[in-house]
Amino acid sequence: MSEQKINILICDDHTIFRTGMKNIVRKLPVTDHIYEASNGNEAIAVAETNKVDLILLDIEMPYLNGVETAKYFKKNHPEIRIIMISFHNDKELFLQLYKIGVEGYLVKNTSLEDLKRGIVHVLEGNQFFSAELGATVIHGLINEKLQAPKDPQELLSEREVEILLLICQQLTTDEIAAQLFISPLTVKRHRQNLLDKTNSKNIVGLILYAIRNDLLDAATIK
Structure with missing residues (x-):
């Protein structure tokens, strides 16, 4: 900080x-x-x-x-x-x-x-x-199977999907950088690209996008 x-x-x-x-x-x-x-x-x-x-x-x-x-x-x-x-x-x-x-x-x-x-x-x-709230919201949305208008595999690169899934696991920028052996600045750039491509306002929007597009399941969420 x-x-x-x-x-x-x-x-x-x-x-x-x-x-x-x-x-x-x-x-x-x-x-x-x-x-x-x-x-x-x-x-x-x-x-x-x-x-x-x-x-x-x-x-x-x-x-x-x-x-x-x-x-x-x-x-x-x-x-x-x-x-x-x-x-x-x-x-x-x-x-x-x-x-x-x-x-x-x-x-x-x-x-x-x-x-x-x-x-x-x-x-x-x-x-x-709150972790309790996260489980309530995410599991509920998974069960609803909300549909997205675009195929995420066409919209996002393989690296962007990889970073998106790590974001969904609540890893920080530094933790993602260390796990993928890239710089924090690169992670931030990918995160901004994700926000732009998915029309998300913030990290929760990215999580909702991942759920709607079946990129993760309940077991993926920590």
């Missing part, structure tokens, strides 16, 4: 939860300022008057809920990364948030280590979603 300091906004209507999150994120070496908000309106006000790099955003809040707040930020401040925090392991809600473009989705009963790992992954430019 880059050593550049970042500012984190914790948005949740429960004071105890915000306090707990503060105690976690302040221990991250990249954390600079930590801001708090109890609803979406307050979060917007904070971000309009302060530089915010990452938002830990609750879904169920009064006045302006997490979904609407995420929509606002992705439309008006797309540079701000968002990790949604929820009690619900809900496929439909996740897919709605995926379409909005959030970078992470964690359930509130996730382990402390997974929470830290999720924050680090998102700050590194990756995406991170």
